[in-house]
Amino acid sequence: MSTQVANNSLGRRALQKLLRQKLTVICFVVIIIYLSIALLGALNLLPDFQARVGESYEPPSLSIAKIFGTDIFGRSVLFKLLAGTKTAISIGFLVTSIAVPIGITLGSLAGYYGGKIDGFVVWLFSVIVSVPYLLMVIAISYVLGKGMLSMCIAMGSIGWVGLCRLIRAEFLKHKEREYVLAARLLGANDYNLIFKQILPNVLHLAIITASLQVLGAIKSEVILTYLGVGVQDGSSWGSMISDATGELVNGHWWPLAGVVITMFFIIYALNVVGDALRDALDPKLVD
Amino acid sequence: MSALKKTLLLSSLTALIALGLSCKPTPKTEDSVTDSKGITSKKMVFNYLRGTAHKSLDPMKQFDSASADLVANIYDRLFEYHYLKRPYELSPVLLSEMPTLSEDGLTYNFTLKKGVRFIDDPCFKGGKGRELVTDDIIYSIKRFADSNVNMLSYMLVEGSIVGLDEFHAETKKLGKETNYAKLPVAGLKKIDDQKFSITLTRKNPLALLPFAATQISIVAKEAVDKYIEDFERHPVGTGPFYIKEYSRRGVMVLAKNPNYHGTYPAEGDSGDKESGLLADAGKKIPFIDEIHLPLIEEPQPAMLKFQKGQIDWIGLDKDNFNKMAYKDEQGFHLNETYSKKFDMYAEMGLVMEYLVFNMKDPLLGKNKALRQAIAYALDTKGYIEKMRNGRGEPLKSITPIPIAGSQAQTETDYYSYNKEMALKKLAEAGYPNGEGLPEIVIEYRSANSATRQDFEFLRNQLSTVGITLKPGFQTFSAFLTKIESGNFQMATAGWAADYPDAENFYQLLYGPNSSPGPNHSAWANAEYDKLYKDSKYLPNGPERYAIFAKMHKILQDEVPVIITWNPIYFGLFQKWVGNMKRNMMQDAPFKYLKIDTAGKKKGV
Numbered sequence: 001m002s003t004q005v006a007n008n009s010l011g012r013r014a015l016q017k018l019l020r021q022k023l024t025v026i027c028f029v030v031i032i033i034y035l036s037i038a039l040l041g042a043l044n045l046l047p048d049f050q051a052r053v054g055e056s057y058e059p060p061s062l063s064i065a066k067i068f069g070t071d072i073f074g075r076s077v078l079f080k081l082l083a084g085t086k087t088a089i090s091i092g093f094l095v096t097s098i099a100v101p102i103g104i105t106l107g108s109l110a111g112y113y114g115g116k117i118d119g120f121v122v123w124l125f126s127v128i129v130s131v132p133y134l135l136m137v138i139a140i141s142y143v144l145g146k147g148m149l150s151m152c153i154a155m156g157s158i159g160w161v162g163l164c165r166l167i168r169a170e171f172l173k174h175k176e177r178e179y180v181l182a183a184r185l186l187g188a189n190d191y192n193l194i195f196k197q198i199l200p201n202v203l204h205l206a207i208i209t210a211s212l213q214v215l216g217a218i219k220s221e222v223i224l225t226y227l228g229v230g231v232q233d234g235s236s237w238g239s240m241i242s243d244a245t246g247e248l249v250n251g252h253w254w255p256l257a258g259v260v261i262t263m264f265f266i267i268y269a270l271n272v273v274g275d276a277l278r279d280a281l282d283p284k285l286v287d
Numbered sequence: 288m289s290a291l292k293k294t295l296l297l298s299s300l301t302a303l304i305a306l307g308l309s310c311k312p313t314p315k316t317e318d319s320v321t322d323s324k325g326i327t328s329k330k331m332v333f334n335y336l337r338g339t340a341h342k343s344l345d346p347m348k349q350f351d352s353a354s355a356d357l358v359a360n361i362y363d364r365l366f367e368y369h370y371l372k373r374p375y376e377l378s379p380v381l382l383s384e385m386p387t388l389s390e391d392g393l394t395y396n397f398t399l400k401k402g403v404r405f406i407d408d409p410c411f412k413g414g415k416g417r418e419l420v421t422d423d424i425i426y427s428i429k430r431f432a433d434s435n436v437n438m439l440s441y442m443l444v445e446g447s448i449v450g451l452d453e454f455h456a457e458t459k460k461l462g463k464e465t466n467y468a469k470l471p472v473a474g475l476k477k478i479d480d481q482k483f484s485i486t487l488t489r490k491n492p493l494a495l496l497p498f499a500a501t502q503i504s505i506v507a508k509e510a511v512d513k514y515i516e517d518f519e520r521h522p523v524g525t526g527p528f529y530i531k532e533y534s535r536r537g538v539m540v541l542a543k544n545p546n547y548h549g550t551y552p553a554e555g556d557s558g559d560k561e562s563g564l565l566a567d568a569g570k571k572i573p574f575i576d577e578i579h580l581p582l583i584e585e586p587q588p589a590m591l592k593f594q595k596g597q598i599d600w601i602g603l604d605k606d607n608f609n610k611m612a613y614k615d616e617q618g619f620h621l622n623e624t625y626s627k628k629f630d631m632y633a634e635m636g637l638v639m640e641y642l643v644f645n646m647k648d649p650l651l652g653k654n655k656a657l658r659q660a661i662a663y664a665l666d667t668k669g670y671i672e673k674m675r676n677g678r679g680e681p682l683k684s685i686t687p688i689p690i691a692g693s694q695a696q697t698e699t700d701y702y703s704y705n706k707e708m709a710l711k712k713l714a715e716a717g718y719p720n721g722e723g724l725p726e727i728v729i730e731y732r733s734a735n736s737a738t739r740q741d742f743e744f745l746r747n748q749l750s751t752v753g754i755t756l757k758p759g760f761q762t763f764s765a766f767l768t769k770i771e772s773g774n775f776q777m778a779t780a781g782w783a784a785d786y787p788d789a790e791n792f793y794q795l796l797y798g799p800n801s802s803p804g805p806n807h808s809a810w811a812n813a814e815y816d817k818l819y820k821d822s823k824y825l826p827n828g829p830e831r832y833a834i835f836a837k838m839h840k841i842l843q844d845e846v847p848v849i850i851t852w853n854p855i856y857f858g859l860f861q862k863w864v865g866n867m868k869r870n871m872m873q874d875a876p877f878k879y880l881k882i883d884t885a886g887k888k889k890g891v
Contacts, residue, residue, distance in 0.1 A: 243739070
């Protein structure tokens with residue numbers, strides 16, 4: 001009970017701390033804007049990026065559709081960026097929603113029970129991290145078949161390792177603490193100890209990791225699509241960067257500029273928010 | 288000494304060492320050569336590049352162009368396609384003259400050129416390369432037909448030489464126990480050390496063409512026996528160059544074979560003399576002392592190196608074409624800035640691009656009107672203009688335009704963009720305005736930017752008549768697996784001539800050639816197959832062209848494939864490169880090229 005109170009208090013204080021930082025608030029707003037675009041995309045409310053709005057490779061102009069110019073087929077680069085935002089954000093959140101529960105569950109079980117369970121989990125993540133991340137994702141994507149969903153499953157099934165190690169280490173520390181021993185003496189079972197006593201005290205790590213996971217997944221999608229194993233159909237920032245390799249030679253800089261600007265804001269915002277969350281939620285750093 | 292001074296001293300020392308290391312001169316190769324007469328001259332180095340790493344330098348095991356380009360310069364074949372003459376015709380390489388044909392038209396008699404020697408190598412007695420003899424030819428043909436060695440290209444001679452198919456089958460049975468000495472081939476006969484004959488199963492005007500393929504290069508048994516598995520990295524040939532430095536993913540260096548037997552062609556096409564291409568007629572080749580071949584996989588770094596003069600010859604890709612060249616009514620030209628520095632060629636490829644329908648697909652295979660609708664909905668001309676900068680010609684027959692038997696001779700016609708007809712055919716197919724038509728998946732062999740853009744163009748085209756396309760971007764191996772297993776609806780495809788004859792293209796739809804053969808559509812038409820067999824062994828001429836026209840009509844009506852376009856290939860070369868004439872059957876004709884070393888030094 002006392003732990004819950006402490007947590008609520010920590011959460012409140014963290015929120016207050018976050019709201020005091022102007023940059024963090026702005027970055028929150030940026031993330032919300034991107035999320036809204038993704039949501040509009042999911043509801044099919046974004047403009048059709050396949051529609052022709054002008055001539056081939058028109059440079060940026062003041063019309064909304066042409067603010068980032070047009071591509072080879074005369075399609076709006078802005079509309080492609082918006083469609084790409086939907087793709088990137090969807091992947092970011094889908095991957096996180098796969099990786100975080102796996103990381104938390106395996107980390108908690110390994111840290112709490114130790115022994116053979118711990119041995120197995122450590123072996124499992126050691127094997128996974130021994131293969132370079134992108135190679136592993138590409139290999140799994142090939143097995144599952146190309147496409148957005150298989151890419152998300154591939155990234156999610158590898159992305160839990162970092163969080164799992166953190167949670168396991170925290171559980172190893174916490175399971176010997178007085179409040180856990182006290183709860184055990186009072187008759188709490190393993191489920192209660194893991195999920196109601198220890199986990200709430202290490203959950204801030206999961207929140208921080210999740211924010212960075214979204215960022216990592218977005219970057220990975222861009223890289224994988226650039227390499228040709230990511231998004232197959234539809235708009236993606238990765239495919240736009242890939243197209244730009246040839247476009248730049250001919251002086252068509254605006255599609256790449258559009259992607260770079262769009263990516264910059266979301267990556268910067270997620271980084272700032274991730275850092276701010278770490279500072280705000282780390283009990284050692286709380287005032 | 289204070290900590291600050293110590294740090295500064297340490298930093299300065301580190302910087303000096305780094306500076307010293309960075310200023311270390313790069314390994315310098317000798318820049319002059321002395322010939323057998325003791326005359327010293329400037330070394331002629333030709334700088335080219337490899338866009339992909341080769342797979343194998345064992346002639347019989349390779350089937351990729353990166354390997355073939357190297358093999359063609361290290362080994363010799365019996366024939367090659369004449370460097371200057373067009374249309375492409377065979378000319379002897381290891382033979383003293385073209386073979387003679389017996390009266391019955393079944394046996395070719397060959398005489399080897401005298402004085403042809405393998406390059407010096409420890410595999411030979413005393414390390415000295417020995418003279419080429421008939422046994423080497425028979426051994427090499429047998430090795431080519433050995434199914435334990437060559438798993439890729441035997442079809443080039445399949446069914447054409449007496450006893451060779453039986454030999455091929457026997458090697459499959461015997462495996463590692465295969466002993467060529469115990470397996471004679473009736474159609475390969477040694478007459479003496481210089482003479483041999485090849486007997487054909489039937490009269491065949493195309494029978495000699497496979498002997499110009501790099502897969503039937505002539506190898507020495509001693510080298511194969513000595514190097515075994517390493518033979519593909521240790522080539523020993525009679526070719527114009529040998530490998531001086533082997534580096535699959537680095538810089539491969541080829542050096543001149545000082546004892547090479549070849550000479551520059553004495554004859555050429557009309558206009559070759561005027562353009563200086565016959566100035567070296569009859570002279571001993573190669574002229575170049577060394578060829579440096581770094582592996583540069585990306586086009587942009589390669590083009591930057593070319594512009595700096597570090598590469599002597601380069602293909603001109605689509606993006607750089609936009610920047611450096613243009614097309615007008617007179618043809619293709621380099622922009623003024625570049626035309627002062629470089630020369631350009633534009634040569635129509637012996638390549639046919641097409642789209643394949645899987646005739647076993649329940650939707651497309653059974654609906655001829657739907658396939659015709661798609662053919663009408665494609666704007667190939669627009670595609671060439673928009674996506675390929677006009678660097679190609681729409682095809683009206685399955686044969687590329689430079690090959691005899693193409694649209695120039697058959698005077699055939701083909702589908703061109705016609706929205707009304709496309710809609711009419713769609714309605715006939717049971718899908719008026721595309722209503723009720725499911726998505727059609729089209730397979731591509733890569734997922735690069737150009738491929739994606741090609742797909743976008745196609746999707747836009749077909750969407751105008753209500754046909755929805757979905758892409759399947761595959762890796763090359765996944766693409767092949769899908770196509771060969773018949774697990775696809777539609778696929779993009781291209782075919783480059785194995786030899787410059789129309790038969791090589793019409794066989795793509797011959798029924799028995801279904802996957803794993805090249806007929807991936809799995810289309811079979813008895814009338815077409817009969818006409819194909821009738822045309823196969825006929826010499827080029829009105830009779831053969833008339834059969835081609837009939838076959839084309841069947842293809843046009845049935846549409847198992849949509850024939851699209853014939854690409855034109857572009858390249859740039861430095862002004863100091865001499866004897867350059869693009870030969871589409873010889874991608875790396877280094878032995879004929881030369882460098883004006885003085886001009887290169889001056890940069891002109």
